[in-house]
Amino acid sequence: MHASSSLAPPETITLTINGQARQMAVQPWVTLLDALREHLDLTGTKKGCDHGQCGACTVLVDGKRINSCLTLAVMRDGAEITTIEGLAGEDGALHPVQAAFVEHDAFQCGYCTPGQICSIVGMMNEGHARTDEDIRELMSGNLCRCGAYPNIMDAIRQTLRERGEKPASEKNATPIPAYHLAE
Amino acid sequence: MNSFTFARATEPAAAVRELAAHDGAQLVAGGTNLLDLMKENVARPPRLVDINRLPLAQIEERPDGGLRLGALATNADTAYHPAVQARYPLLARTILAGASPQLRNMATNGGNLLQRTRCYYFYDVGTPCNKREPGSGCPAIAGLNRMHAILGTSEQCIATYPGDMAVALAALEAVVQVQGPDGERSIPLGEFHRLPGDTPQFDNNLRPDELITAIDLPRRGFAKHHSYVKVRDRSSYAFALVSVAAGLEMEGGKITTARLALGGVAHKPWRDPEAEALLVGQAAGADAFRAAADHLLRDARGYRFNAFKIELARRAVVRALREASTA
Amino acid sequence: MTATQYVGKPVSRVDGRAKVTGAAKYAGEFNVPRLTYGVIVSSTVAKGRITRIDATAALALEGVIEVLTHENTPRLAWLDRSYQDQIAPNGSPFRPLHDDKVVYSGQPVALVVAENFELARYAASLVRVEYAPEPHQTNFDDAMAEAYEPPTGRAGYTPPPKPRGEADQAFADAKYQVSAQYATPTEHHNPMENYATTVAYGEEGKLTVYDKTQGAQNVQAYLASVFSMSSDDVRVISPFVGGGFGSGLRPVYNVFLAVLAARQLKRSVRVSLTRQQMFTFSHRSETRQEVRLGAARDGQLEAIIHEAFADTSTFEDFAEGIVNWSGLLHQCDNVRLEYRIAPMDVYTPADMRAPGATQGTFALECAVDELAHRLGMDPLEFRLKNYAERDQNLDKPFSSKELRECYRQGAERFGWSQRNLEPRSMRRGNRLIGWGMSTGAWEAMQDKAGAKATLHVDGRLIVGSATADIGTGTYTIMTQIAAETLGIPLERVEFQLGDSTLPFSPVEGGSWTAASVGTAVKEVCEALREKLFKLAGKIHDSPLGDATLEDVVFENGEVRLHRDSARGIALTEILRRSDMATLDEEVTAKPKMLEQSGYSRHSHQVTFVEVEVEEDIGMVRVTRVVDAVAGGRILNPKTARSQILGGVVWGISMALHEETLSDHAFGRFMNHNLAEYHIPVNKDIPEIDVIFVHEDDTIVNPLGAKGLGEIGLVGTAAAVANAVFHATGKRVRHLPVTLDKLL
Incomplete structure (x- = not known):
């Protein structure tokens, strides 16, 4: 087996996190997620599976949502990273998605919540969500075990409305659809 | 995760040199599968070479009317690229049926081809696996094999290639461009992945010191008549039990060219030129579709929990062809 | 409770802001100084004996502190009873690292503790465990x-x-x-948060245990009994729980292992389960x-x-x-x-x-x-x-x-x-x-539950019970009940939970929390109301005169006469005039068994x-x-x-x-x-x-x-x-x- 001397030495990298440049020395085997949580005490980003299967660790890197558990901190040297801690205004005013989450009770235990919110911000940056069905598909990378999905949808619709983007909502459809009888 | 040294390459030749110089070194781009495997101790590379700074992220027109997808272009950038959307909607649709938006923002085209199987036993170092540890055995053959292969299996391995993108690439007859110590070469997509045979540890025919630089799409994109049917256990963010990429060219209700590739059923995207040939000259319709499906699945073999995939695949083929022909 | 200023209203979660901003701290997120990290090695056989554990390679790594196994775990409590928590079934509870017996696949067989997480994880992969497997039964149709x-x-x-x-x-x-x-x-329950424990090792070996659990007191009693610790020496804190669904009703082995390591090493330790290990306990x-x-x-x-x-x-x-x-x-x-x-x-x-x-x-x-x-x-x-x-x-x-x-x-x-x-x-x-x-x-x-309430002279009401909020809304509804009962604005009420030092609460499960803890909160606030009313009566020139408790209403931080709402006094004024900084009350609410x-x-x-x-x-x-x-x-x-x-x-x-x-x-x-x-x-x-x-x-x-x-x-x-x-x-x-x- 490897002797202790074979452990890779730390590298000095700079991550701009929530607008603030943070220089840090990390060993290559530190994921971005663990760098945030264990090295920088930014524990708002959650570890739900550590394998890209739940979305709880979603952060924005250079404006794009990614799973921070599947990237190494050293691979992100020089990147701009936005975490849940960086979304509210300097004055403490909640980001519209955060406010909508509180209003619509779009969470229960709260553990998937930072990832959901960052994912929604990323989805809005991407600009491909036009219908409820689009939103559901494009938010399917964030699991919620408490089952808050319907409320998450409500929070997203409200945020889009506030932004002047109105997703076609099936909520307005007739509650009881008409069916063709089988032949 | 083991300890590894870390290096960055800024030009392709340097990346290839790194691979040649360090036994067992691996390239990392998106990292979405490699880091996952490293955390499971399935992959234990002594050295990682970060290739994200190589200039391989472009999507460019090719002189023959095709399109070159840079190996480092992300799945998301590829799927939403205007040229891909307009000329290769089959590919766009297929990519978007895979993984999650976050993963597609990270995963690269080159890396996606190298995605390893989702076989439970491969992933669990507490069990034997011939792919992970040659000669240790294949518990999937007599074990939990609902997700496993029905075509091209061997006594050593019944794992599947789990990805989506390569299934569309197979139907599109894409070509993988690679660079090695001795220069560049091209590998047709159909020859890129391999069947497990007696050496299931090798997923594909890429050599250990080669770098994927691009994937070339030929001119023919089946923009008018295509479909990707993905059958899975939930509506999204799940691997395919069976998937079908279909591309047709039609004239006056008759099929003039047909391409069919299956995912989730074999160690590689599965194509059969004979099945495709059966469709040529036929009018689009259930009988012709079913005949092609039957032919495509003629050698399929089911195991204890996945025998359903044979009929499922036939139906998925029929559905994909129906959708493609009526699009 | 006929007036419904808060109860019955769609109040947004009082802990909502903490959850949407990432400020809410879960068990594995208390970053105490000089923290060490424990990573668990799990068994790969379902039944048998461990014949050999070789931790040499792991221990050779600089920064690896200890590898705990059944071979070097100190003698702990002997009787099954000592391991039986509040809701344990009949039988002999599983004891981690107790002996060489393997009783299920995925059982923890070693804990590797190192100066950082990655090192502990790597070292854990180097621990070699050999087994003498025995025939097992996991096929239910045969069992x-x-x-x-x-x-x-x-x-x-x-x-x-x-x-x-x-x-x-x-x-x-x-x-x-x-x-x-x-x-x-x-x-499997699979709450989004994996089980985790952070043990802060304090002076004289006192432990503050940040644990993911649906019952802080259940875990505290278990730890005190298993490790023969005085109740004062171990405190369990669990302010936020990233989902439970029943998986955290009983103590999970990570808390045992974290406490074991902290006591052995006299260091603070964090032990988190991987998602794969979330399939190894219930x-x-x-x-x-x-x-x-x-x-x-x-x-x-x-x-x-x-x-x-x-x-x-x-x-x-x-x-x-x-x-x-x-x-x-x-x-x-x-x-x-x-x-x-x-x-x-x-x-x-x-x-x-x-x-x-x-x-x-x-x-x-x-x-x-x-x-x-x-x-x-x-x-x-x-x-x-x-x-x-x-x-x-x-x-x-x-x-x-x-x-x-x-x-x-x-x-x-x-x-x-x-x-x-x-x-x-x-x-x-x-x-x-x-x-x-x-x-x-x-x-x-409804189960027996306790609550305490403290009114501060600045108008804040602090209410607490050792229950949990696993996403169910406990913080919010208890705040509503307290605000309603004492007529105090919602934003002036703080409800505390998830701390073993708070008044008794059963584990949070069975859908009984609203009924059990809610009743305790209501009763403690009613008791406090009575106390306040009595105090008010003693104040010189009390505006309430000779009114009885039935004659008054508690609203907007004041107590006023029903029939003459101009006559009243602020609750804070009652404290001030009585020269009191705080006024508190504690109750244990029991179900009315006979009636029920x-x-x-x-x-x-x-x-x-x-x-x-x-x-x-x-x-x-x-x-x-x-x-x-x-x-x-x-x-x-x-x-x-x-x-x-x-x-x-x-x-x-x-x-x-x-x-x-x-x-x-x-x-x-x-x-x-x-x-x-x-x-x-x-x-x-x-x-x-x-x-x-x-x-x-x-x-x-x-x-x-x-x-x-x-x-x-x-x-x-x-x-x-x-x-x-x-x-x-x-x-x-x-x-x-x-x-x-x-x-």
């Missing part, structure tokens, strides 16, 4: 041969009622019969069930026979109420219910959201659907025909039961009357449409579900749900609705997705991750319509609330399966309903 009736005595477990009438004869004589076998698979029991129903031509139920088998471990007798519901849900005079458990080489099952009820109700309510179909009768009409006006299991009246109203309102909202009885009779394009329904019930329990014991106390629900099934490839999607609930008084419609939404999503998940697969050759769960253990994604979940019907209940507890954590789930899986039958004509009796079963 059932060893089934036995579980002993009674586990807290919260009620054995099946004695048979009533002549069920077997009545079944044999019945004109219409259904006899069918149902199966539900092993499931699960929903696997069941095999047979239901036989008999009915007359007019739909009158004449016989119910329900026999269930469920798994347990080899070391504990896990028991839950699976079949009892079949004697409760519908009127029937001939009923025989049986329940047995069979040991397997797995960890002990645990309560998992609506434990027992959801497995048993799935079988019963599918069988009811099958019977209604055989009768050519609408399944709603069938249930109304056999409506139970009285709990025949207990032979007692219900304290309240507005299920009939649930049926009425739910059916109307869903449009049930437009349903065609025939399966495969509705389609949309190439998709078959099916409508299904089911009912369910859950016990409305005359009644059967339950919440009820009905779920109506629409599914679409892709005819060719079998993919199922739930497209509409209406869930109507009679759950007593709704303390907060917003968080209450979320509880039901969650329950419904769990029901859909159980029906269509969840199944932990074991390879019996290894005795090992193989799909131990979130890619292959499927729970629904956003796209799987449609709009869900939740109806709370009005239900007054003065018996269940002083709040009239019945608890909502489980009830949304109970009948949902059956409703989905029934809808799939209606769509396809295929009856899937073995969950989950995956597409291969519909081809």
